[in-house]
Amino acid sequence: PGFNLSAKFVIHTAGPVYQHWNKEHNERHLYAAYTNSLKRAVENNCETIAFPLISSGIYGYPKDEALQVATLAIQNFLTDHDIDVKLVVFDKSAFTVSRELLGAVESFIDEHYIGTREIMRRQLLDVERDALSEADEAIRKYSKPISEELLAPFVRAPGPWDDLVGNLDEPFSLMLLRLIDAKEMSEVEVYKRANLDRKLFSKIRSNKGYMPSKRTAIALAVALELSLDETDHLLERAGYALSHAVKFDVIVEYFIANGKYDIFEINEVLFEYDQPLLGG
Known part of the structure; x- marks a missing residue:
């Protein structure tokens, strides 16, 4: 079924059920689920494809591990193919950035x-805040504005617009x-x-x-x-x-x-x- 999705194709793939005792088996089959789906998309001339995090629901695949496999499979596929891939992640639990x-x-x-x-x-502290305030006041007291006459020699009149545009x-x-x-x-x-x-x-x-x-x-x-x-x-x-x-x-x-x-x-x-x- 297409689940009423606004998509030209719906590609069905079999994600692996997570087995705690066989990590290599899990990764190999999950990797293949992404790669085979991407191949079907290319064969059907799809320009874009969106994936959920396969097997991370009722099949029990830990979301962080599922994300790592998905990212690797997609990156490797894109080395030799040109297709826009979106990976849909619904919350931050899949992202376990190194502490x-x-x-x-x-x-x-x-x-x-x-x-x-x-x-x-x-x-x-209040005393530190007061000290900062006094320092700011001293700076304001002894800082005199520079007159326009003093600045005048250093201010150059703008040149013609043609010169400005020519020097972009x-x-x-x-x-x-x-x-x-x-x-x-x-x-x-x-x-x-x-x-x-x-x-x-x-x-x-x-x-x-x-x-x-x-x-x-x-x-x-x-x-x-x-x-x-x-x-x-x-x-x-x-x-x-x-x-x-x-x-x-x-x-x-x-x-x-x-x-x-x-x-x-x-x-x-x-x-x-x-x-x-x-x-x-």
């Missing part, structure tokens, strides 16, 4: 996220393609590593003035394994910047700064913190 990784991310957030520092500032920075799409060449990567490799579909990447590549979303731009920076400085330069071309006032940005910065470029691992942590995910 060590979460601890490191939490420490990084505490150190860099402005929101955290503001909370800590509000929790200062390299657009996002051109810089992206240049970086792909510099990294000696293929376009297909990049958009798959960025968790993007071919159609979106084609729009970026074919339109010089295309402005991607911030999540898309960051996903491409991760796929290219850019450093923080390189990421900043790429984001600037799309009108964005990483900010310590945004938790999403701080989490992304942690992974880039530490050379961790697995977009699925990054998305698991973002999901844990109720943040939007990278990619399409």
Whole structure:
């Protein structure tokens, strides 16, 4: 039955019943359930497919283990095929991010996220708060405004509009393609590593003035394994910047700064913190 789903095809697959004593058997059969379903989708010229977390219901497969097998099977299949795959997970119980990784991310957030520092500032003792207030007052008292006359020699009158337009920075799409060449990567490799579909990447590549979303731009920076400085330069071309006032940005910065470029691992942590995910 199709269960009244708004889908062109419904692919039925037999998921394994979880056997505690035979992990290898479980993984092999669950992996095959995903791979065979993906093959049927490609044979029927499907461009997209959505999966539930197979066997994680009444068949008793632990959700975290089921997610690992599903992710591996889908990633391996996408190495040689071009199809948009969505994995539908209904709650966070399937995501068991390493405690060590979460601890490191939490420490990084505490150190860099402005929101955290503001909370800590509000929790200062009264005497500390008074001291900060006195210091701020002293700064205001001895800081004199700079007159317009003093600033005038350093303010340059705007040039003709033609000059401004003629000096525009390299657009996002051109810089992206240049970086792909510099990294000696293929376009297909990049958009798959960025968790993007071919159609979106084609729009970026074919339109010089295309402005991607911030999540898309960051996903491409991760796929290219850019450093923080390189990421900043790429984001600037799309009108964005990483900010310590945004938790999403701080989490992304942690992974880039530490050379961790697995977009699925990054998305698991973002999901844990109720943040939007990278990619399409």
